[in-house]
Amino acid sequence: GAVVSQHPSWVICKSGTSVKIECRSLDFQATTMFWYRQFPKQSLMLMATSNEGSKATYEQGVEKDKFLINHASLTLSTLTVTSAHPEDSSFYICSAHTSAGWHEQYFGPGTRLTVT
């Protein structure tokens, strides 16, 4: 099956710094990538949807100036958490969707962010 990677797998940063998370589709071109966050013992919450070459669409309540998404190519999307705070500590997961085939979504392994 298709493979999506995320980097880094986990990161610890100090409050006020910015963190960039990369999401790559390794063996297919992703027309759309999604970013989710997941708090402990809760389900995934969609943060934003990004299409290659255009601005991301953010879900209600998600600050677009805080969570910067760049979908630079059909295989790479990045999420930058700017001026991170402890409440941003969470598990961030990306998924890639291709319009070919069955429109299946392929998920990355996730990135654990801890802000101290």
Place this chain on the structure above:
Amino acid sequence: KQEVTQIPAALSVPEGENLVLNCSFTDSAIYNLQWFRQDPGKGLTSLLLIQSSQREQTSGRLNASLDKSSGRSTLYIAASQPGDSATYLCAVLLYSGAGSYQLTFGKGTKLSVIP
């Protein structure tokens, strides 16, 4: 707005039992439905994908059914094993127009299989 509900929230069964996990959704105009497995602290593993035109999919000991008209899907696990212990998530894909799709997740069912 699409809402996805999974029942039960948690389930504990002895090894070897067959079990059923339930998923319901409010908007039946789905494109497809996927079942995922998530182990603690890990990402999602796709188990089965059912297209809206299909009624079931099977993979090994797993069988997923879809009744789009009633907004329901079930995941059947046969002869459960301790290694099946995980959280199982159901998600529906809706086409939201202009080439955009959106996946909505349920909150999951946490399964524990007791040896």
